[in-house]
Amino acid sequence: MSAFTVLIPARLSSSRLPEKALADIHGKPMVVRVAEQAAKSAAERVIVATDHADIEAACQTHGIASVMTAATHESGTTRLAEAAAKLGLPPDTVVVNVQGDEPLINPQLIDRTAALLVENQVPMATAAHPIRDLAEFLNPNCVKVVLNAAGNALYFSRAPVPYPRDAMAASSQALPAGFSPLRHIGIYAYRAGFLQQYAGLAVSPHETDESLEQLRVLWHGYPIAVEITETAPAAGVDTAEDLARVRSVFQEYA
Numbered sequence: 001m002s003a004f005t006v007l008i009p010a011r012l013s014s015s016r017l018p019e020k021a022l023a024d025i026h027g028k029p030m031v032v033r034v035a036e037q038a039a040k041s042a043a044e045r046v047i048v049a050t051d052h053a054d055i056e057a058a059c060q061t062h063g064i065a066s067v068m069t070a071a072t073h074e075s076g077t078t079r080l081a082e083a084a085a086k087l088g089l090p091p092d093t094v095v096v097n098v099q100g101d102e103p104l105i106n107p108q109l110i111d112r113t114a115a116l117l118v119e120n121q122v123p124m125a126t127a128a129h130p131i132r133d134l135a136e137f138l139n140p141n142c143v144k145v146v147l148n149a150a151g152n153a154l155y156f157s158r159a160p161v162p163y164p165r166d167a168m169a170a171s172s173q174a175l176p177a178g179f180s181p182l183r184h185i186g187i188y189a190y191r192a193g194f195l196q197q198y199a200g201l202a203v204s205p206h207e208t209d210e211s212l213e214q215l216r217v218l219w220h221g222y223p224i225a226v227e228i229t230e231t232a233p234a235a236g237v238d239t240a241e242d243l244a245r246v247r248s249v250f251q252e253y254a
Helices: 030-038 055-061 076-087 107-120 134-139 163-168 193-199 205-210 215-219 241-254
Strands: 003-010 045-050 065-070 096-098 124-130 144-147 152-156 184-192 224-228
Touching: 003 030, 003 076, 030 045, 030 055, 030 107, 030 241, 045 055, 045 076, 055 065, 065 076, 076 096, 076 193, 096 107, 096 193, 107 124, 107 184, 107 224, 144 184, 152 205, 152 215, 152 224, 184 193, 205 215
Parallel strands: 003 045, 003 096, 045 065, 124 224
Antiparallel strands: 096 184, 124 184, 144 152
């Protein structure tokens, strides 16, 4: 497969879990655990893009490459655009954005998302998996994606889409048989050149309404290819309960 670079956006500020990137997971900060997991992929290199000297120091202590970026970025994607520019990545470099709170991310998912970008010759790729639970489908914290015939994203939403009107009217206790909506997985691949384009695009109204940065790409007419996985990935860390769960996983395999 084509060579690619993993960039991990990691800011110190976090509203639900203070200083989440530095949370200890069995002796190492979470951002280091994420980088170590990403390094199990086929990536040529893994680099943390941060806004704080404490995260930079943690990376240095554990031998993880990092690059400092501004503290004013409104999204991880614009942070990576700055990082790619500072690193001097050529425009055709494939970059995979691995979220800084995903210490259990599957390295094969990283590889597949990078490969999808190259195979489909699109500016951006991401991933999704089938939703099989009604509560998850209705949960606004579960981001849904609707695809077109080519397997590219039509729209991302926190709302339950697509909505099977007649089937749900007949019974609202479970998802209708044969109905398989898709939950978006927050991993992205792009060319370094497109990262610079993204940073220059105007913010879209849908992006603001839904609080979903990828909608900026669709608003401006760029396709996003979507890798479909049959199973849900291990959940990331947003809360103290999530952190306890992840710590228990690392404890088990320590």
